[in-house]
Amino acid sequence: MPSPCRLRAAAVTVTALLLTCSVAGCGGDAQDEDLTAQELSWKDCPAPSQAEGGGSAPSPLPDGDAWQCATMQAPLDWDDPEGDTIGIALIRARASGDESRRIGSLIFNFGGPGGSGVSTLPAFGDEYAALRTRYDLVSFDPRGVGRSAGVRCENDRQLDAYFQQDGTPDDTAERTALLAHTKDFNTACEKNSARMLPHVRTTDAARDMDLMRQVLGDDRLYYFGISYGTELGGVYAHLFPRHVGRAVFDAVVDPTQDAEQSSLGQARGFQLALDNFAAHCTSGTQDCPVGDTAQDVENRIADLLRTLDKKPLPGIFPRLLTQSAATNGIAQALYSQDFWEYLTEGLEQAYSGDGKVLMLLSDLMNGRSENGEYSNITAANVSINCADDKPRYSTAQVQEKLPRFRAASPVFGDFLAWSLVGCTDWPVPGAADHPDVGAPGSAPILVVGNTGDPATPYQGARKMVDALGRGVGVELTYKGQGHGAYGSKNTCVQSAVNGYLLDGKVPAAGTVCS
Structure with a gap:
């Protein structure tokens, strides 16, 4: 059974199932300035590769705009930032609202680990229409996933x-x-x-996201993490607490567990x-x-x-x-x-x-x-x-x-x-017993737990709030079923999340939606 992974509801029949600060000075990392200055070449998206799940090229957005794809270069080894690079596959939908009200890019990670953001974001596009009024919606294949130097094992x-x-x-x-x-x-x-195997840790993906933030032109990271994406977001906040803008964690991984x-x-x-x-x-x-x-x-x-x-x-x-x-x-x-x-x-x-x-x-x-x-x-x-x-x-x-x-x-x-x-017998040693997500100095992070969540049990939300540190994590409870809360279309949850991401309104800690 894979680790927690957000999966969209699909239609199933007997015969078919349809899915459908810079890095230098933060944590002691150095970064090649040429990579922060790279310009992305956005083009219409091709069909997803088989590694990303296959299928057709994403359909145009409801307003007729096309999904755009690009590749960002990142260091293969963040301990050698001037060495070899790999390509990180990105996808975006440009903000639909008035340019003067645009906040920046909202980066999504949908979980897994191992899920392709490039193939997943278009499937969720309609759910995030409200957020698109003030953000470019952006997702990516994390390193080792899909078209981002995807790991290959058995055929x-x-x-x-x-x-x-x-x-x-x-x-x-x-x-x-x-x-x-x-x-x-x-x-x-x-x-x-x-x-690739030594270079696919969550800390590596978090550093990729900080490079992504800079290449996309944002002073702060605006982020929506779901399932494992909450762990990735917590690791990012630990490494770069003063780079966190507005962030939401939904279907929360307990960061204290081995x-x-x-x-x-x-x-x-x-x-x-x-x-x-x-x-x-x-x-x-x-x-x-x-x-x-x-x-x-x-x-x-x-x-x-x-x-x-x-x-x-x-x-x-x-x-x-x-x-x-x-x-x-x-x-x-x-x-x-x-x-x-x-x-x-x-x-x-x-x-x-x-x-x-x-x-x-x-x-x-x-x-x-x-x-x-x-x-x-x-x-x-x-x-x-x-x-x-x-x-x-x-x-x-x-x-x-x-x-x-x-x-x-x-x-x-x-x-x-x-x-x-x-x-057992994995060729690369594991990094730690559990991730470090302590993020003193970070902006508030909205942490949303679902009482009926099977894959990331509800208790993990409180553990994430505590681990992030005083004044950082803000807990919101959804009394529902299934993995995650925002995708349930509960109006209370969506109002709280949208209010924070769009207008900076932090809901009261302990808010309960049902």
Whole structure:
């Protein structure tokens, strides 16, 4: 299961699933002045590369304006800023309002890590129309992602096998097989992307953003970070606190947790979301087709997963719906309440022997298109997480931790516990136990937590506020479902966020929207 990643609600049917100060003097870094003076060549955007998820070139904006793309040069190694460079792919929509009221560029990161901002921002364009009245909307493929020197690991055929593996081993043979698959994947990353692997840490991406700020002509960074994008924003604020303009963090990563604590928190978060789904399904006026009570729904799901562990169902030919694929598909559907109807459909079909819908949901989680090609989201996700996270876990350590994970979630606990071995034998050491986001001297940052968020549990918002430091983080609570708050279209949340980003009005700390 990938780390927290914001994914747009899509239409799912049986046959298709549609997605759709300078650096010198701040933290002791030096920067080549030639890079800050570079001029970007903006042109109409091409179709996204396969690494970015493929598909068609972005359609014009509602007012007829075209999306524009450019490439910014950044140092490969920020410890050697005058050395080799890499290209960072950017996309923008020019501000739609009066030029005299334009504030600057509002930079988005939609999460992952590993998500392509170049392919994601156009899909969200309508949601940010109000913000576009005073900002150029800008996003990017972070280093190692998509067209920004994207990391490559296994090929499509190998990835099909990788995602079919048993992610919850029950005996020595299955544990050995899981470690072998993990080692094969990690070795392929080193073979195909050794040059990039040491340089994809979140601190590197934060320095890229500060260069981006300067190249775009802004004195301060205006930023909207979602999911992992909140961690990136927090790291930026730590490195460059006096460069922060107005910033919003939505679906907040807990910056105080190590990899084990984060996975355990996700186990609780996805279990809560599953509980909410089951309660919603069985509380309506119509019968719930996948259970009579909330507990019955969850018991039947657990029984399905146990059965699939021994006997997978037909999925999307020639692939089978395995226990791992079904768990992935269920988790994907919990990212948004808009997906709950597809989870119901997928479960109903699986109980009848058809695994297609759950596999379609799993494919969406893993970045697999209908033509069998993968984006590089998994390669980038693993590479960035393993470069960031210092801990490395053995199978013996995971086995010792299993009881806590199972207590946190009977459905997702094993799967998330065993995901901890993903960085075993990774060729690059991890940077730290958890990110440093302390940002004394920063402008206020609006931190938005969702009480029903599965991937970034609500408690992380308060932890981020505390870690940012006194007078920096301003907490806003949304009592809702799904991953994130602004995209829910809740008018209270959007009014608070828009009021801050557009007019500088900081909402009262502790504001609650429902």
